[in-house]
Amino acid sequence: MAYSAKRLDGKIAIVTGSGQGIGYGIAKRFAEEGAHVVVAEINPTTAAQAAQDFSKIGPESLSYPIDIGDPDRTPQMVADVVAHFGRIDILVNNAGISDKMTLMEMTPKDWDAMMYVNVRGLLFTTQAVARQMIEQVPPEIRQAGRSDACQGKIINIASIAGRRGRSDAIHYSTSKSSVITITQATAMELAPYHINVNAICPAAIWTALYENLDNRMAEKLHLAPGEFFKQRIQKIPLKSPGTIPEVASLAAFLCSDEADYITAQSYNLDGGSEMN
Numbered sequence: 001m002a003y004s005a006k007r008l009d010g011k012i013a014i015v016t017g018s019g020q021g022i023g024y025g026i027a028k029r030f031a032e033e034g035a036h037v038v039v040a041e042i043n044p045t046t047a048a049q050a051a052q053d054f055s056k057i058g059p060e061s062l063s064y065p066i067d068i069g070d071p072d073r074t075p076q077m078v079a080d081v082v083a084h085f086g087r088i089d090i091l092v093n094n095a096g097i098s099d100k101m102t103l104m105e106m107t108p109k110d111w112d113a114m115m116y117v118n119v120r121g122l123l124f125t126t127q128a129v130a131r132q133m134i135e136q137v138p139p140e141i142r143q144a145g146r147s148d149a150c151q152g153k154i155i156n157i158a159s160i161a162g163r164r165g166r167s168d169a170i171h172y173s174t175s176k177s178s179v180i181t182i183t184q185a186t187a188m189e190l191a192p193y194h195i196n197v198n199a200i201c202p203a204a205i206w207t208a209l210y211e212n213l214d215n216r217m218a219e220k221l222h223l224a225p226g227e228f229f230k231q232r233i234q235k236i237p238l239k240s241p242g243t244i245p246e247v248a249s250l251a252a253f254l255c256s257d258e259a260d261y262i263t264a265q266s267y268n269l270d271g272g273s274e275m276n
């Protein structure tokens with residue numbers, strides 16, 4: 001179903017990892033709501049296809065193949081997007097990886113790979129984009145150090161795995177609790193400019209990422225494919241998985257004018273699994 005509201009009309013939005021999965025769904029909703037979407041995605045094939053899809057739904061979308069973990073690339077992405085569209089209004093830090101691993105199984109390489117994308121990549125993408133958003137604040141407001149009108153929106157896709165330590169995914173859950181902390185810290189630093197930063201914490205959504213986890217656990221625990229996911233859903237109070245459009249709806253709301261007074265918050269989208 002196409003979404004008909006146009007709350008993001010004319011906005012320029014970078015969505016990382018939007019070649020597939022949750023990022024694709026968020027970017028699609030943004031395009032439906034009138035935004036120009038930049039598909040900042042490591043896979044050039046899915047990036048190109050997604051940008052083509054979004055340009056058919058909404059205004060011109062741009063494919064930007066990039067590894068967001070590489071802090072040498074993100075400032076160039078910001079410069080290229082500004083050269084093309086003139087400004088940046090929204091950043092969604094969605095790109096992320098996951099794995100299932102205990103403390104005893106973990107190697108330093110596993111740890112570094114997780115932190116490289118989920119924490120370091122998210123932090124330095126935020127830094128590069130926030131510099132541009134601050135630059136866009138009219139000089140008189142920037143000098144006064146206070147803006148009453150919203151000057152930008154940043155959304156981080158965390159996870160309920162960041163709400164408490166997970167013994168079967170110590171590196172992933174640490175990375176996502178870091179995303180929640182980064183959300184709070186950057187929201188405080190950017191509040192004087194009225195650049196709002198919030199996070200969304202989904203539970204279990206069937207995507208390629210979850211299918212990989214399911215396969216890994218099926219092998220480890222001798223389960224049929226899909227069984228690990230099914231068992232996971234049974235632990236959710238509402239007894240159903242989350243959906244990509246539900247994440248997209250919350251992201252679009254948080255990026256709209258309707259949410260201009262909301263910052264530094266992390267929203268669980270989890271069927272009642274967590275209450276903090």
Ligand SMILES: NC(=O)c1ccc[n+]([C@@H]2O[C@H](COP(=O)([O-])OP(=O)(O)OC[C@H]3O[C@@H](n4cnc5c(N)ncnc54)[C@H](O)[C@@H]3O)[C@@H](O)[C@H]2O)c1
Pocket residue numbers: 016017018019020021022023040041042043046066067068069094095096097098117121157158159160201202203204205206207208209210
């Ligand atoms: N699926 C779930 O159940 C679930 C639950 C909670 C949180 N999340 C989070 O949601 C986000 C999206 O997950 P998904 O399930 O859609 O996963 P996915 O694997 O389907 O999609 C992730 C996308 O990010 C891209 N990507 C990965 N590393 C990148 C990099 N270094 N630079 C640029 N792009 C990169 C991938 O190519 C892919 O297109 C992740 O941050 C994930 O941790 C997912």
